Structure formats: structure tokens, C-alpha cells
Amino acid sequence: MYFRSCFNLHFSSGPNPPRSLLPRNPRFSKSPPFQMEKGSGDDFLCQDSAIECCSTQLIDGDGMFNLDGLERFIKEVQLRECGLSYAVVSIMGPQSSGKSTLLNNLFHTNFREMDAFKGRSQTTKGIWMARAAGIEPCTLVMDLEGTDGRERGEDDTAFEKQSALFALAVSDIVLINMWCHDIGREQAANKPLLKTVFQVMMRLFSPRKTTLMFVIRDKTRTPLENLEPVLREDVQKIWDSVPKPQAHKETPLSEFFNVQVVALSSFEEKEEQFKEQVASLRQQFFHSIAPGGLAGDRRGVVPASGFSFSAQEIWKVIKENKDLDLPAHKVMVATVRCEEIANEKFSSFKENEEWLRLEEAAQTGPVSGFGRSISSIIDTCLSGYEMEATYFDEGVRTSKQKQLEEKLLQLVQPASQSVLGHARSGILDKFKEAFDEALNVEGFSSAASSCSEHYIALFDEACSDAIIQQAKWDTSKAKEKFRQNVDAHIASVRADKLSDLTKEYEGKLNGALSGPVEALLDEANEKTWLSIRNLLRRETVSAITGFSSSLSGFNIDECSKEEMVSSLQDYARGVVEGKAREEAARVLIRMKDRFSTLFSHDSESMPRVWAGKEDIRAITITARSASLKILSVMAAVRLDDKPDNIEKTLTVALLGERISTGIANRSITTADPLASSTWEEIPSSRTLLSPVQCKSLWRQFKIETEYTVTQAISAQA
Structure with missing residues (x-):
């Protein structure tokens, strides 16, 4: 049949286990199986530490999720440290079908059982959770409120469907507790339950490959081999009758469930057999998540540290009557939990004593081994994140780890930049000193x-x-x-050194040129400018030779060297020109001094005695001619050895013709060679005294020396 091809049913009544494995549990008609003490909220802890069990009401009868109770429960059983190494088992079944009794005997839990002497009534309300005692890996057991209970009424199936969907969404193994006598009956209590299970499974976007274990209670003399075809047919009919979305129209039952079937004897009538069979069944839950185990094919497991948040969100979605997208939910849980873990690690990093010490030290100076130390602290932080988030969705985990790393680097970057800044300034200062x-x-x-x-x-x-x-x-x-x-x-030091060197040689040139040039100009003869040119050439060559030799130690390019040498040459010329301009400003004094010297002293430099025999006119002309020589020498700068007509022009204009009193009083005309502000072929940059200035100076000179001549004439008389 199609049902047989979809999944393999395993029927077993179980071998007889050793007596030491049998659970300690009285008949379900008597008091609860274990001594329990009430914890905070609705939590219960076993007094017998060997049992290692504790429980809490996960969802109450009104559908309220007990988050605080779950958190305490998770902390008590140390679930967060389990990673993916844990399993969730839940049980569904009709009310008063012995679900809690089965769980307590199977997992050594402490769920509340019905007291048969008080009548059949609802015992478990909502969903309770406990940890299976003595089973590895950590196994969480959920006891669901029974179906078909008179307390809720036959029309109130909302909570029944919600709890069924919740169990399928979070459980790896779902036990379907059913009476043996219901198999094959059209109105059996398990049929509505199975229909509910299959219907809500369709609301999961992706099947979890849940193990669905049918537990046949109170089996009769009818062999299990004879019950198998009937149960298989019932299950297949229910599966086929459930409306399915287009994507799962042809999906076989085996795609959603790994189906197994076990049968147990009556707890009341054959207690010893029941206990032996339950003990045998218990062995199958050891290492249930290993390959080949009961939950070896499970998919999309939420890491243990995210179980609380995941369960709460799943119940919230179910309560809001929305379809449950398990892949998207897995990503959402991973996103929230990985972000929480990342935030915890970031906060822990900020409070790390070693980081705080390094951060403080970075503010004051260089920190030896800063990068290595920070890298180690960051690596420890990221490793801690990776260890806690390792079982969550890889894409989410990697993304949040990258974000954590970026936040850590943003946090330490200012300190890193500060360390580099201190290193740069400190080493730079040491470089400058060295x-x-x-x-x-x-x-x-x-x-x-x-x-x-x-x-x-x-x-x-x-x-x-x-x-x-x-x-x-x-x-x-x-x-x-x-x-x-x-x-x-x-470059700055080089510039300062070059500046000092330049000033040094400029000082040498100034000393070597200023005095001699002044002396040569004082002599003012035909060879004055030739001597100045020779002096300038000689001193410039000497300075450039020494300057160039000094520049070779500064490793500067030839172009810059040529510019500096040229600048020094220009400076030397500037010294000469500057000195010439200074002397030109005093030309009238020099002219009068020369006139006075020559007029008042003879050829042997002896003072003249005007005895009446001296040719005063001739002496006057000679003295004025010598003074005119000074004026012609000082009229222009002559450093390029080009001939000019300045002396000739001045001689002709000022000494070559008699100027009557009438002519002297006339205005300057265009025929006058000195009626100009420029000399012929002499640029203005080389002009020291213009023709007009020379004429004016000569007039002043004659006026100021005329008294001396008059006195001499008077002395002769």
C-alpha cells in the first residue's frame, strides 16, 4: 500500500529489562510517584537528588506563556550549555489516558497524575515541562493537556490545536498515547487527535521530520502483528483526508514524520509487564539525537541557548493564528540570540580590566605591545561569541560576528590612533635631536x-x-x-642652513666689496669702473667657489644650485650698485672736496700761497675738470664694460663753452644735451644721476665753490 511505501512502522512490545532499570513509581491510582516540593511560581523540584528532575508549567490553561518559570527551569537544568545536544519529547492523547503516568515511568519525571479513586477528570492543564532524569543527552519532556476533555467541551478545540502545533514545532519526538481498543473504531478518541496533528502540521512551512511514536496502551491478547494493518490503514486514511496546500498535495507522510509504534500492557492489570516494557522503551531515548536514534533525522534544531526565546515566539505566532514559518523563525531566533550574545560580549569587553588599562595608557604615551594585547582580548571576545553562537544559523551568526568585530574595532580605534600619534610625535622628537x-x-x-x-x-x-x-x-x-x-x-633645517650659508657668503661679499668700491669711487678716474669690475669679478668667483663647495654637502639638485649661485652673483652686483647709489647721493660733497683739494694745494700737495703769480683761472679749470670727472663717473653704473659718452657730453655741456650771464638765465632748450632725464644708450636701471640732475648739481657746485675762487683772486690783489 501507499502508506507502507511512505514510512516504515516499527512495532515492538519490548524485551524484558533488568530490574535495576525499572522506575520507582507507584500505581497511578495512588499518590504522586515522587516527593516534590513547590518552588517559586509553578516550578517543582524533586527532593531526591538522584532523580535529577524538575518541572515547570510552560503554558497555563488560559494560554499564558510562563517565561519566568521557563527561564528558571532552563537555568536549573543548565540547558544553555547544551548547544544542539538536547532533545524535546512531548505527549498527546485523550484526557485521562495515562499520559502523565507513562511519562513519569518512562522519564522519571514528576508530572501530576490522576487519582482514579476520585474519578476521571482533567489533571494536566495547559502544557507542563520537565527534564528527563538520568537520560543523555538532556531531554526535555512536555506533558500536554489531554484532548476530548469535558472541562473544555467538545466545541472548544482552539487550545487543543494550538498546543498540538506548538508541540510539533518544538518537539523532536511526539508520543501519541492511544487506547488499544480504539484501533479500528470509527469513533475512536485518537482519530480527532491524529487529524488535528496532521492539520496543524500543514501550517508549518517546512517539515521538521518529527518522530511520531504511537504508544498503544492496555494491549489485549490480539497480537501486535494483527493490529498493525488496521492502525496503518487508520493513519493513512486520516493523512489522506487532511486538506493540504498545493506544495504538499503529493507529499507522503514519511516526509513529515518518522513513524514508530510500541504497545504497552495495562498499568493497572499487568503492572510488572508494563514496567518492564517501559524500561525497555526508555533505552531508546538514550542518545536519541545520534544517527539512527529516535530523533536522528531531525531538522532545523534551535540551539539550547535560544530555546526559551524560540518557544515564546512560536507560541506568540500560534496564539495570533498565523502560519508558522520555521525556517524564517529559525533565522529570527538566531538573529535575536546572536545579537544578545554579541552585546553581552561587547559589554564584557568594555569592562575588561586589561582593555581599560591599555585605553588609559594610550592617552598618555606610546604603549609597548598594544596591538598584540588588544588583538588577544578581541580574539578572546570573538572566540567566546563563536562558542556560544556556534549552533545558530551560519549566515546570521557570521553577520552578527562581523558586526561585533566592527563595534570592537570602532571602540579601540581611538586608542590605537592615539598610540600611533604618541609614537609619531615621540620618535619625531628623537629624530630631531639626533x-x-x-x-x-x-x-x-x-x-x-x-x-x-x-x-x-x-x-x-x-x-x-x-x-x-x-x-x-x-x-x-x-x-x-x-x-x-x-x-x-x-627641508626646514636645510633651508635654515642654506640661508645661514648664503648670509655668510653675502656678508663676505659685502665686506669684500663695500669698502673697496667706496674707495675706488672716491678716486673717480678713467679706470674706476674697470677696477670695480675686476674687483667684483675676483671676489664673486672666490665667493662662488667656496659657496658651491659648501652646497655640495646639502645634496641639492643642480638647478637649485645654479639658482643659488646666480642669486649670490646678483647679490654681489647689488652690493656694488647699492654702494654706487650711496656715493652718488654724496657726489656734490665729493666734487667740492676734490675742487678744494686741487684748488688750494699745488702738485706737491702743499698749500697754495696766493702771491699774485698764480694762474687762478687755469687752476680753477683744472680743479673743476677733476670735479667734473667725479660727476661723470658717478652718473651711471658701468659693470658691463660698455663704452658711453657721458663724460664727453658733460665736458662739452659744462666746460666746453663760455656761458654768459644772459645765456645762463635762459630756460633749458631742446638743443641742450643735458635737457633730458636719460642718457643715450644707458638704461634707467643703470642710471645714477640723470643729465638734468648733473646739470643742476654742477650749477650748485659752481655756486658753492665760487667764493673760494673769489677769495683767491682777492688775495692776489
Whole structure:
């Protein structure tokens, strides 16, 4: 049949186990099986520590989720440390069918059982959860409120469907507790239950491959082999009759469930057999999640640390009557839990004493081993996250880990930058000191090269020491900035040294040229400018030779060197021109001094005695001609050895013709060669005294020397 091809039914009445494995449990008609003490809320803890069981009401009869109780329960059973190594078993079945009794005997739990002497009535309300005692892996057991109870009424099936969907969504193994005499009966109590199970399963977007174990209670003399075909036919008919979405129209039952069937004797009539069979069944729950185990094919397991949140959210969705998208729910649980874990790790990192010490130290100076220490703390933090989040959805886990890493790096980045900043400033200061000391014992280029190479290498080491392994920060910019700082300082020192060197040679040129030029101009003869040119050439060549030799130690390019040499040459010319301009401003004084010297002293430099024999006119002309020579020499700068007509023009204009009183009083005309502000073929930059200025100076000169001549004439008379 189609049902047989979809899944393999395993029927077993179980072998006889050793007596030592039998659970300690009185008849369900008597008092509860274990001594229990009431905990906070609705939690119960077993007094017998060997039993290792505890329980809590997960969902009450009104559908309220007991989050606080679940959290205490999880903490008590240490579920969070289990990872994926845990299993969830739930049981469904008609009211008063002995579900709690079965669970207590099977898992050594402490669920409340019905007292048969008080009549059949609802015992379990809502959903209760306990940990199976003595079974590995950690196995959580859920006891669901019985179906078909008179307390809720036949029309109130909402909670029944909600709890069934909840059990299917969170359980790895679902026990269907059913009476043997209901098999084959059209109005059997298990048929509505199975229909409910199959219907709500369709609301799960993705099947979990739940193990569905039919537990046939109070089996009769009818062999299990004879019950099998009837049960198989009943289950298949119910499955076929359940409306399915288009995606699962042809999906076999085996895609959703691993189906197993066990049969148990009556607890009341054959208690010993019942206990032996339950003990045998209990062995199947050991290592249930291992391959080949009862839950070996389970899918989409929520890690234990997310179970509480997952269960709460699943119940919330179910209560809101929404379809349950388990893959999306798994991602959502992973997102919330991984974010919680990441936040916990981030907070823990911020409070880490070693990090706080490093952060504080980074504010005041370089920190040796900063990068290695921070990398280790971050690695420990990320490893802790990975360990706690390892079982959650890989995509979500990786994404949240990346976010955590980014937050950690953002947190430590200011301290890292501070460490690099202190290292840069500290090493740069040391470089400057070492460079200054090196300049005292070696050449500039050599000192700059050796010092910069050494301290750039030191900063590279500091960058490597500050590198955080998890960060992809590029330190090349910091290194380049440090190199620029070094180069800038070298350039600044070079500029200062070159400036000092230039000033030194400018000072030498100024000393070598100023006095001699002044003396030569004082003599003012035909060879004055030739002598000045020779002096300028000689001193400039000498200065440039020494200057160029000094520049070779600064490792500057030829173009810059030529510019500096040219600038020094210009400076030398500037000294001469400047001195010439200074002397030109005093030309009238020099002219009068020369006139006075020549007019008042003879050829042997002896003072003249005007005895009446001297040719005063001739002496006057000679003295004025000598003074005119000074004026012609001082009229222009002659450093390019080009001939000019200044002396000739002045001689002709000022000494070559008699100027009557009438002519002298006339205005300057265009025929006058001195009626101009420029000399012919002499640029304004080389002009010291213009023709007009020379004429004016000569007039002033004659006026101021005329008295001397008059006095001499008077003396002769």
C-alpha cells in the first residue's frame, strides 16, 4: 500500500529489562510517584537528588506563556550549555489516558497524575515541562493537556490545536498515547487527535521530520502483528483526508514524520509487564539525537541557548493564528540570540580590566605591545561569541560576528590612533635631536640620510607593534605622514642652513666689496669702473667657489644650485650698485672736496700761497675738470664694460663753452644735451644721476665753490 511505501512502522512490545532499570513509581491510582516540593511560581523540584528532575508549567490553561518559570527551569537544568545536544519529547492523547503516568515511568519525571479513586477528570492543564532524569543527552519532556476533555467541551478545540502545533514545532519526538481498543473504531478518541496533528502540521512551512511514536496502551491478547494493518490503514486514511496546500498535495507522510509504534500492557492489570516494557522503551531515548536514534533525522534544531526565546515566539505566532514559518523563525531566533550574545560580549569587553588599562595608557604615551594585547582580548571576545553562537544559523551568526568585530574595532580605534600619534610625535622628537647632534660631526646629507633611515624604521616598527590583527587598517598613510614630517624637518633645517650659508657668503661679499668700491669711487678716474669690475669679478668667483663647495654637502639638485649661485652673483652686483647709489647721493660733497683739494694745494700737495703769480683761472679749470670727472663717473653704473659718452657730453655741456650771464638765465632748450632725464644708450636701471640732475648739481657746485675762487683772486690783489 501507499502508506507502507511512505514510512516504515516499527512495532515492538519490548524485551524484558533488568530490574535495576525499572522506575520507582507507584500505581497511578495512588499518590504522586515522587516527593516534590513547590518552588517559586509553578516550578517543582524533586527532593531526591538522584532523580535529577524538575518541572515547570510552560503554558497555563488560559494560554499564558510562563517565561519566568521557563527561564528558571532552563537555568536549573543548565540547558544553555547544551548547544544542539538536547532533545524535546512531548505527549498527546485523550484526557485521562495515562499520559502523565507513562511519562513519569518512562522519564522519571514528576508530572501530576490522576487519582482514579476520585474519578476521571482533567489533571494536566495547559502544557507542563520537565527534564528527563538520568537520560543523555538532556531531554526535555512536555506533558500536554489531554484532548476530548469535558472541562473544555467538545466545541472548544482552539487550545487543543494550538498546543498540538506548538508541540510539533518544538518537539523532536511526539508520543501519541492511544487506547488499544480504539484501533479500528470509527469513533475512536485518537482519530480527532491524529487529524488535528496532521492539520496543524500543514501550517508549518517546512517539515521538521518529527518522530511520531504511537504508544498503544492496555494491549489485549490480539497480537501486535494483527493490529498493525488496521492502525496503518487508520493513519493513512486520516493523512489522506487532511486538506493540504498545493506544495504538499503529493507529499507522503514519511516526509513529515518518522513513524514508530510500541504497545504497552495495562498499568493497572499487568503492572510488572508494563514496567518492564517501559524500561525497555526508555533505552531508546538514550542518545536519541545520534544517527539512527529516535530523533536522528531531525531538522532545523534551535540551539539550547535560544530555546526559551524560540518557544515564546512560536507560541506568540500560534496564539495570533498565523502560519508558522520555521525556517524564517529559525533565522529570527538566531538573529535575536546572536545579537544578545554579541552585546553581552561587547559589554564584557568594555569592562575588561586589561582593555581599560591599555585605553588609559594610550592617552598618555606610546604603549609597548598594544596591538598584540588588544588583538588577544578581541580574539578572546570573538572566540567566546563563536562558542556560544556556534549552533545558530551560519549566515546570521557570521553577520552578527562581523558586526561585533566592527563595534570592537570602532571602540579601540581611538586608542590605537592615539598610540600611533604618541609614537609619531615621540620618535619625531628623537629624530630631531639626533639630527641636530649628527650635524655637529658630519655633513648635512650624510646626517639627514642616516638619521631619517633609522627613525623611519623605528616608526615602522612602532606601527607594526600597534597593528591590531583583526583590523584591516592601512598604516601606510601613518608611515607616509611620518616620512613627510621627517622630510619637512630636513627641508626646514636645510633651508635654515642654506640661508645661514648664503648670509655668510653675502656678508663676505659685502665686506669684500663695500669698502673697496667706496674707495675706488672716491678716486673717480678713467679706470674706476674697470677696477670695480675686476674687483667684483675676483671676489664673486672666490665667493662662488667656496659657496658651491659648501652646497655640495646639502645634496641639492643642480638647478637649485645654479639658482643659488646666480642669486649670490646678483647679490654681489647689488652690493656694488647699492654702494654706487650711496656715493652718488654724496657726489656734490665729493666734487667740492676734490675742487678744494686741487684748488688750494699745488702738485706737491702743499698749500697754495696766493702771491699774485698764480694762474687762478687755469687752476680753477683744472680743479673743476677733476670735479667734473667725479660727476661723470658717478652718473651711471658701468659693470658691463660698455663704452658711453657721458663724460664727453658733460665736458662739452659744462666746460666746453663760455656761458654768459644772459645765456645762463635762459630756460633749458631742446638743443641742450643735458635737457633730458636719460642718457643715450644707458638704461634707467643703470642710471645714477640723470643729465638734468648733473646739470643742476654742477650749477650748485659752481655756486658753492665760487667764493673760494673769489677769495683767491682777492688775495692776489
